[in-house]
Amino acid sequence: DAGVIQSPRHEVTEMGQEVTLRCKPISGHNSLFWYRQTMMRGLELLIYFNNNVPIDDSGMPEDRFSAKMPNASFSTLKIQPSEPRDSAVYFCASSFNVADTQYFGPGTRLTVL
Amino acid sequence: GIQVEQSPPDLILQEGANSTLRCNFSDSVNNLQWFHQNPWGQLINLFYIPSGTKQNGRLSATTVATERYSLLYISSSQTTDSGVYFCAVDNQGGKLIFGQGTELSVKP
Numbered sequence: 052d053a054g055v056i057q058s059p060r061h062e063v064t065e066m067g068q069e070v071t072l073r074c075k076p077i078s079g080h081n082s083l084f085w086y087r088q089t090m091m092r093g094l095e096l097l098i099y100f101n102n103n104v105p106i107d108d109s110g111m112p113e114d115r116f117s118a119k120m121p122n123a124s125f126s127t128l129k130i131q132p133s134e135p136r137d138s139a140v141y142f143c144a145s146s147f148n149v150a151d152t153q154y155f156g157p158g159t160r161l162t163v164l
Numbered sequence: 165g166i167q168v169e170q171s172p173p174d175l176i177l178q179e180g181a182n183s184t185l186r187c188n189f190s191d192s193v194n195n196l197q198w199f200h201q202n203p204w205g206q207l208i209n210l211f212y213i214p215s216g217t218k219q220n221g222r223l224s225a226t227t228v229a230t231e232r233y234s235l236l237y238i239s240s241s242q243t244t245d246s247g248v249y250f251c252a253v254d255n256q257g258g259k260l261i262f263g264q265g266t267e268l269s270v271k272p
Contacts, residue, residue, distance in 0.1 A: 157205070
């Protein structure tokens with residue numbers, strides 16, 4: 052299996068622009084998680100889906116952030132408009148079920164200038 | 165919410181040495197996982213261990229759920245073991261809370 056796939060791997064954008072991060076979970080996994088990693092706050096869960104349905108989005112920082120999972124093999128995390136404080140590494144992870152072992156993608160390093 | 169504390173925050177070892185990393189958590193959990201983040205940023209799952217003991221090669225882990233702690237043992241450390249080790253716990257059915265990590269550096 053190819054593992055969790057994320058794109059792009061690096062994104063540099065200017066403040067105010069829309070950013071879309073993409074994730075393809077491991078085939079057969081029913082749960083998908085979006086995390087953000089920063090030096091100040093460490094690794095934080097933003098939102099997670101089970102069977103394509105958002106279960107807990109309490110970690111989404113504000114309305115500028117949105118996430119979708121239109122089907123079992125694809126999810127997006129969108130930031131609109133982006134701000135410099137959104138600069139971080141964003142990870143996607145998947146697991147067979149919600150409380151199972153989580154497998155992480157390589158991450159997207161986002162820089163907002 | 166549940167609190168996760170890892171110790172020590174930093175650790176420097178000579179190649180071949182053994183080490184023990186600790187994870188304390190403030191409430192009962194139904195999910196505990198250990199991860200290694202390598203120097204290139206990749207997060208690798210080491211163990212899924214809400215209770216009991218598991219071993220995988222030179223690594224082993226023990227979770228004592230009743231006393232709210234978990235230990236990760238690294239034996240005969242190698243330079244490739246360098247990186248950050250994270251403990252993550254969940255008691256709400258999916259929402260993993262990560263500790264701040266232990267940064268390990270193994271010197272040749």
